[in-house]
Amino acid sequence: xxxxxxxxxxxxxxxxxxxxxxxxxxxxxxxxxxxxxxxxxxxxxxxxxxxxxxxxxxxxxxxxxxxxxxxxxxxxxxxxxxxxxxxxxxxxxxxxxxxxxxxxxxxxxxxxxxxxxxxxxxxxx
Amino acid sequence: xxxxxxxxxxxxxxxxxxxxxxxxxxxxxxxxxxxxxxxxxxxxxxxxxxxxxxxxxxxxxxxxxxxxxxxxxxxxxxxxxxxxxxxxxxxxxxxxxxxxxxxxxxxxxxxxxxxxxxxxxxxxx
DNA sequence: CGTCTGCTTCGACATGCGTCTAGGTTGACA
DNA sequence: TGTCAACCTAGACGCATGTCGAAGCAGACG
Numbered sequence: 654x655x656x657x658x659x660x661x662x663x664x665x666x667x668x669x670x671x672x673x674x675x676x677x678x679x680x681x682x683x684x685x686x687x688x689x690x691x692x693x694x695x696x697x698x699x700x701x702x703x704x705x706x707x708x709x710x711x712x713x714x715x716x717x718x719x720x721x722x723x724x725x726x727x728x729x730x731x732x733x734x735x736x737x738x739x740x741x742x743x744x745x746x747x748x749x750x751x752x753x754x755x756x757x758x759x760x761x762x763x764x765x766x767x768x769x770x771x772x773x774x775x776x777x778x
Numbered sequence: 779x780x781x782x783x784x785x786x787x788x789x790x791x792x793x794x795x796x797x798x799x800x801x802x803x804x805x806x807x808x809x810x811x812x813x814x815x816x817x818x819x820x821x822x823x824x825x826x827x828x829x830x831x832x833x834x835x836x837x838x839x840x841x842x843x844x845x846x847x848x849x850x851x852x853x854x855x856x857x858x859x860x861x862x863x864x865x866x867x868x869x870x871x872x873x874x875x876x877x878x879x880x881x882x883x884x885x886x887x888x889x890x891x892x893x894x895x896x897x898x899x900x901x902x903x
Numbered sequence: 904c905g906t907c908t909g910c911t912t913c914g915a916c917a918t919g920c921g922t923c924t925a926g927g928t929t930g931a932c933a
Numbered sequence: 934t935g936t937c938a939a940c941c942t943a944g945a946c947g948c949a950t951g952t953c954g955a956a957g958c959a960g961a962c963g
Contacts, residue, residue: 676835677834677888680831680832681827686827686828690823690826693819694822694823696818697818697822698921699811700811702806702811702814703811727921727923728922728924729941730922730925730942734922735921752940753940758802766895767896769892770888770891772834772888772892823950823951825951843909852951852953854910854911855912855913855954856951859912862911874910876960877910878910
C-alpha cells in the first residue's frame with residue numbers, strides 16, 4: 654500500500670480533480686483501474702465513440718438527440734441505450750429542455766483519461 | 779465526405795503517425811471510430827488496464843509474464859488471454875527470449891488515444 | 904533423449920452486451 | 934382536455950467476452 658495516487662471516485666473525476674499519474678510512470682492501483690476501466694469501456698464501441706465525438710465537438714457545446722439519431726442507421730432506442738452508457742460512464746450530461754433532450758460532454762473525465770494515457774516524451778516508436 | 783482526417787490503419791497508428799484531431803474539435807469519421815474503438819475496448823477491463831499500466835511503467839521498458847501473472851488472483855490462461863487482447867489491439871508487443879516472454883508497450887498508439895481525448899484548454903468543468 | 908517449467912491455445916460455461924420491437928412518459932399545442 | 938412528437942424504459946434474442954481446467958508447444962537442463 655502507501656503513497657500511490659489513491660482511488661478516485663467518478664465524482665472526483667468529474668469535479669476536475671487531478672487524479673492519476675500516467676500509466677507509463679506508475680502502476681495503477683486496482684481500485685483506480687476499477688473506476689476508470691468503465692470509462693474506457695464506454696468508448697470501446699464505434700457508435701459510442703462517434704456519439705462522444707459529435708457531442709464533444711458540438712459548436713454550441715451541446716447537441717440535441719434529434720441531431721444524433723439520424724446520423725446512424727440504428728433505431729432510436731439503440732442510440733438512447735448508447736447515450737445512457739455514456740451517461741453512466743460519466744462522460745456526458747443530459748438535460749431536457751422542452752421537447753428535446755440535449756447532451757453535453759464532461760471535459761474533466763476526458764482530460765483524466767487523456768493524461769492517464771500520456772506517454773510524456775513525444776518521441777519515436 | 780472530403781477533407782476530414784482520413785481513416786488510419788492500426789499500422790499507421792503504431793508507426794507513430796499523427797492521426798486524428800481531438801474529438802472535441804472534429805467529429806470522428808465512422809472508419810476512424812471503427813479502427814480506434816477496439817483499442818479503447820481493450821483498455822475497458824480493470825485487469826487489462828492494470829496489465830497495461832504494469833507493462834508501460836516497467837523500469838526496464840519491458841516486463842516478464844512471470845512477473846505479471848502473480849500480481850492477480852487469476853489463472854495463467856486468463857492473464858494470457860488478456861495479454862493477447864492487448865496485443866491484438868496493438869497496445870503491446872511480445873517477445874520470447876529463452877524461457878520467458880517479455881511484453882513492452884507501444885507508445886505510438888497510446889499517444890494517439892491520448893491526443894484524441896485531449897480537450898485542449900486545461901480549464902474548468 | 905527425457906523431463907520439467909513457462910506460456911499459450913483449446914473447449915466449455917456463465918455472464919454481459921448490442922440490437923430490436925413494443926410500450927411508457929414528458930412536454931407542446933390546439 | 935385530447936392528441937401528437939420526442940425520447941426513454943422494458944423485455945427478448947443472439948453473439949461476444951471473461952473465466953477456468955486440460956492439453957499443447959517451446960526452451961532449458963540433466
